[in-house]
């Protein structure tokens with residue numbers, strides 16, 4: 206006996222195929238062979254309700270990597286609590302590339318990797334941390350011929366950009382502060398791809414190489430495919446940390462941001478143009494009840510265990526479905 210696992214939609218298609226098969230069979234000359242085929246299909250196919258394990262991938266943030274203890278245990282914890290298989294997806298060499306590799310390239314690598322992972326081919330869920338969310342959305346929006354992303358849980362993601370570059374002394378940080386929209390910085394420092402200075406909007410729209418594209422911000426370059434793909438999510442969970450001092454403003458984790466050219470007032474997601482003009486489908490998803498705006502106490506990514514259980518795990522858990530058991534050798 207060979208066991209076949211099907212998703213509900215495949216199951217329906219299978220039933221349809223079976224009836225198509227029956228009707229086209231009637232036109233066939235070899236009635237006997239045909240009758241035998243139909244009977245074999247009906248006799249050896251039966252159903253038992255079970256659950257289907259949808260795998261998840263974790264995309265870590267900047268200056269982190271899959272082999273770090275914290276990332277390993279978080280992946281394991283999510284897997285343990287949800288009973289779903291999951292793994293951390295690494296991009297390049299991890300920590301160093303998370304800082305220096307442009308996000309366009311990071312998303313491209315993630316896309317190629319995901320397509321090679323056979324276990325994801327029926328669809329998968331994503332949990333992403335901080336900058337990893339920009340890779341996650343790149344996967345969802347830009348990746349051609351990829352398996353579908355079903356649920357996407359975003360933890361502290363700077364979705365609408367970051368408005369302040371923290372005061373700092375490292376050379377990387379200095380470059381971000383002085384010349385963020387130059388080609389050199391755009392091509393060598395990952396966070397330059399999502400720094401959106403409200404008083405530099407024209408430079409941002411013209412020279413930023415990642416976020417304007419990801420958010421379909423350029424009026425002449427809006428891509429309906431990105432929107433279509435993002436809108437196909439089953440659930441979008443946007444977790445914001447109340448004490449976040451890394452993502453500024455923290456409301457960016459919900460797609461809230463400042464109006465173009467000003468640093469006040471801070472607009473809630475529903476009042477941004479991205480939402481009202483529905484550039485990427487956030488409004489459509491929200492209208493369908495598929496967006497969860499979650500606010501939790503704690504600093505950036507410091508999520509209490511109970512909040513993980515409440516806001517992350519349910520979206521990784523098995524979906525009740527059917528187990529289709531067919532003797533494929535007879536088919």
Ligand SMILES: *[C@@H]1O[C@H](CO)[C@@H](O)[C@H](O)[C@H]1NC(C)=O
Pocket residue numbers: 278279281282285
């Ligand atoms: C996950 O479960 C395994 C097996 O029961 C256990 O060894 C491991 O410590 C658990 N990890 C976490 C982070 O909960």
